[in-house]
Amino acid sequence: MTVETESVISLAKNKRNLKRKNANQVLGYIVVWLCGIAALAMVFWIVGYVLSQGFQVINLEFLTTRPAGGVSGEGGMSTTIVTTLYLVILTIVIATPLGVGAAVYLVEYAEEASRGSKFIKLLVAAARTGVEILAGVPSIIFGLFGFALFVLYMKLGFSLLSASLSGAALILPTIIRTSEEALKTVPQSYRQASLSLGATKWHTISNVVLPTALPGIVTGIVLGVGRIIAETAIFWVTLGGSYFLPETIMNSGRTMALHVYSLASETRAFDKAMGTAAILIITIIVLNLAINLLSRRLTARITGKS
Amino acid sequence: MSSENNRLKFKIENLEVFYDDFRALKGISLDIPENVVTSIIGPSGCGKSTFLRAFNRMNDLIPNVSTRGSVIKGSEDIRKTDIVDLRKSVGMIFQRPNPFPKSIFDNVAYGPRAHGQKSMAALEEIVEQSLTHAALWDEVKDTLNKSALALSGGQQQRLCIARALAVSPDVLLMDEPASALDPIATLRIEDLIQELKKELTIIIVTHNMQQAARASDYTAFFNMDEDRAGYLVEWGQTSKVFTFPEKKLTEDYISGRFG
Ligand SMILES: Nc1ncnc2c1ncn2[C@@H]1O[C@H](COP(=O)(O)OP(=O)(O)O)[C@@H](O)[C@H]1O
Ligand SMILES: [Mg+2]
Numbered sequence: 001m002t003v004e005t006e007s008v009i010s011l012a013k014n015k016r017n018l019k020r021k022n023a024n025q026v027l028g029y030i031v032v033w034l035c036g037i038a039a040l041a042m043v044f045w046i047v048g049y050v051l052s053q054g055f056q057v058i059n060l061e062f063l064t065t066r067p068a069g070g071v072s073g074e075g076g077m078s079t080t081i082v083t084t085l086y087l088v089i090l091t092i093v094i095a096t097p098l099g100v101g102a103a104v105y106l107v108e109y110a111e112e113a114s115r116g117s118k119f120i121k122l123l124v125a126a127a128r129t130g131v132e133i134l135a136g137v138p139s140i141i142f143g144l145f146g147f148a149l150f151v152l153y154m155k156l157g158f159s160l161l162s163a164s165l166s167g168a169a170l171i172l173p174t175i176i177r178t179s180e181e182a183l184k185t186v187p188q189s190y191r192q193a194s195l196s197l198g199a200t201k202w203h204t205i206s207n208v209v210l211p212t213a214l215p216g217i218v219t220g221i222v223l224g225v226g227r228i229i230a231e232t233a234i235f236w237v238t239l240g241g242s243y244f245l246p247e248t249i250m251n252s253g254r255t256m257a258l259h260v261y262s263l264a265s266e267t268r269a270f271d272k273a274m275g276t277a278a279i280l281i282i283t284i285i286v287l288n289l290a291i292n293l294l295s296r297r298l299t300a301r302i303t304g305k306s
Numbered sequence: 307m308s309s310e311n312n313r314l315k316f317k318i319e320n321l322e323v324f325y326d327d328f329r330a331l332k333g334i335s336l337d338i339p340e341n342v343v344t345s346i347i348g349p350s351g352c353g354k355s356t357f358l359r360a361f362n363r364m365n366d367l368i369p370n371v372s373t374r375g376s377v378i379k380g381s382e383d384i385r386k387t388d389i390v391d392l393r394k395s396v397g398m399i400f401q402r403p404n405p406f407p408k409s410i411f412d413n414v415a416y417g418p419r420a421h422g423q424k425s426m427a428a429l430e431e432i433v434e435q436s437l438t439h440a441a442l443w444d445e446v447k448d449t450l451n452k453s454a455l456a457l458s459g460g461q462q463q464r465l466c467i468a469r470a471l472a473v474s475p476d477v478l479l480m481d482e483p484a485s486a487l488d489p490i491a492t493l494r495i496e497d498l499i500q501e502l503k504k505e506l507t508i509i510i511v512t513h514n515m516q517q518a519a520r521a522s523d524y525t526a527f528f529n530m531d532e533d534r535a536g537y538l539v540e541w542g543q544t545s546k547v548f549t550f551p552e553k554k555l556t557e558d559y560i561s562g563r564f565g
Contacts, residue, residue: 115369161373187406193466196364198393199420207420214406301453 008106025304047281053280057271063279067259068242072231073269077276079245083253084283086160086246087167087239088228095168096221100177102127103217104175106178107183108205120303151238158252166238170231182216183209191240215298222291228283232261238251256280315477315507316361320375323356330356332535334375336526337497343499343508345518345544348528349564353536354511358479361509362396363389364383379477394421396506397470399480403462405454405469410437410446411453413465417473432472440468441498460491464498467468478502480510481545496521515560519548527556 061076068075106128114121146166156162186209194204210217232255238254241262254262256276263273316338320528331353338344346354359365362376363384384392394417405413414422414433414496423429433450437443442464446457454465463483470478480499484492499508499521512518518525525548526541540552551557558564 111369116407122560187404189400189402190406192364192367192398192400193406193469194416194420195367196398196472198361198390198391199417199418202422203344207416208406 001265026260028237032091050274050281052276053274054272054276054281057275058278062272062275066245067254068269069243069261070266071264073267073272075243075271077256077259077279080254080256080259080276081241083160083239083247083278083281084229086253087164087235087255088225090160090164091167091171091228092221092225094164095171095175095224098168099181099220100217102131102172102176103179104205105212107180108201108209120147126135127171131176134169135177138248139231140237141169142166143237145169146234146238155252158242160237160239160246160249160253161238163235163253164249166234167231170234171227174223174227175217176221179213181219182213182220185216186212204306215295218298219291222287226287229280229283229287232257236261256283281288309343313340314338316404317378321357321377321554322374323353323360324372324374325368326370328536329426329533330537331360332531332537334536334538338509338561339506340507341503341505341519341522343503343510344524344526345522346511346528347513347515347518347559348511348536348539349530349559350513352528352530353532354528355481356536358398358481358511361477362393362398362467362480364398385541392419394473395475396477396479397473397475397480399463399466399483401482402486402540403459403466405457405462405465406496407453408467409456410454410457411450414468414472416469421473428434428557433468435467436472437465439471439479439502440464441494441501443466456490456562460487460494463487463491463495467495467498467502469548475506477507479509482511482513485513492517515562526550529555529559 063076063081064078065076066079067073067077106124110120110124114124123269143166146169148233149159150156150162156165190208190212190251191204194208195201199207235255235258239258239259241254242252242258243254244251244252257280260273260276260280263269263276267273314337317333318337321331321334322329331364334357346357348354349414356365358375361379361384365373366373366389379387379396387542406416408416411433413444414436415429418429418432423432434443437446442461445461446452446465454462457465463486467478467483486496487495496517499510502508503523510518510522512521524541525549527539528536529539530536539555540547542552547556548560551560
């Protein structure tokens, strides 16, 4: 066999292999595609079902009157919308400074502090592990903690305050971790440039590092908001379930998710549970769209590539 | 070349810099004359960047760095100078342009603002002056509110120079400031350096022999020993170092025989 024929044969083999590879690729593509379709279909089915059921009871009256209580589940859902909003705002106001502050400490100061002292190094390591673990703890555990500490021991009772303190504890790990990641992606060269101009470390953090990390930090906060809107167990044991509008932060209340839960489990008004669930789902969808838009805007503003 | 002007900006005495136990620089002693350009040349890893960071104490920011010997600016050891004052008077330009993700205006105004300047009128004046000095004003005067990241690499580097000038330094440290730029942008930076040296003392690290020969008045050649510790081989007026080097090593390096 000459060298040429050999190479022709091997070329033909290669081609066959290539064909087989192509066939595999197409098969893989189809499988992945089908999985994707199935997952999407599932989501659309659930959302579609809840929305179509829900919209049978949703009207202006449903949205603007408060629940009437009782096993028949009379009334609308107005107070639960407002209470959800109150709870979200209060929780974020508590959790954001704590979470972002902790992340700033971990990313910007912890290393330097640990260098000087073994004890601080140990503390920082413990804090990091703690955050990791807390991120995976079921929300009802935070609920029990909040019930024991805020509701009973600190005598705050079932209240917006107890609930938002517990809720803050629940979402702190998320906010800390996403903020940490965001801070870590800020190029070291920005910090160097700022410090080389004689700016202090704090000035550098507040004027260069934090603004640059803002989109990531906001994402973490919004993930937290979504969690607060969606959770039930933790608020069942800290917020109580009063369907009246809370007048102060010391009053009990009922979020939309809690309302769905109590309508479905304690009343005959399954249709109204669906109606509330539909509004809940719409809220979450709108929230997600808003955050996408906001984070794209922020990123564009920061990178100048609008 | 102004060899008459023999006032010194810096006097470096027996400078040594360590990263943990690793000695990156050993026994460096040399003078930096005022209002001229001094270039630092030498093979990669011989400690040029480390040396440059000793002038504004940026080395202090790196974990486990220790410094021995002294850097005297004017008549004062820089370790005794307030760090904010030191960094205001000794600006630094980095290898890669690193403008902040802010507007052009906010980039230049960053330093003055950090040092308490709040008056918008004063800031506007500083921004215009600094950008003019950095030969960038004409290109950006209508787009001051645009993001600095939208500028070209060469423009970004001149913006960084303007940002450094805005806090009125008397020294500018440049660490291979043109190595990430194209030849035209590089030439613009070199022209700019010639302008700036009328008012500033410039210390520039460069990999590029032609650049050192073209742009600097004094040249210091660094090399490293078998332990990778950087040391000063020789320094003096650029014309002399490049045409009649004292050491064979310098001649070999300049003519491209190693490094
Ligand atoms: N942050 C650091 N930590 C440890 N070693 C470093 C650090 N920066 C530089 N070095 C070491 O110091 C030596 C000099 O580095 P550098 O000053 O960057 O050299 P040059 O700029 O001449 O290439 C090199 O051996 C390098 O590995
Ligand atoms: Mg270097």
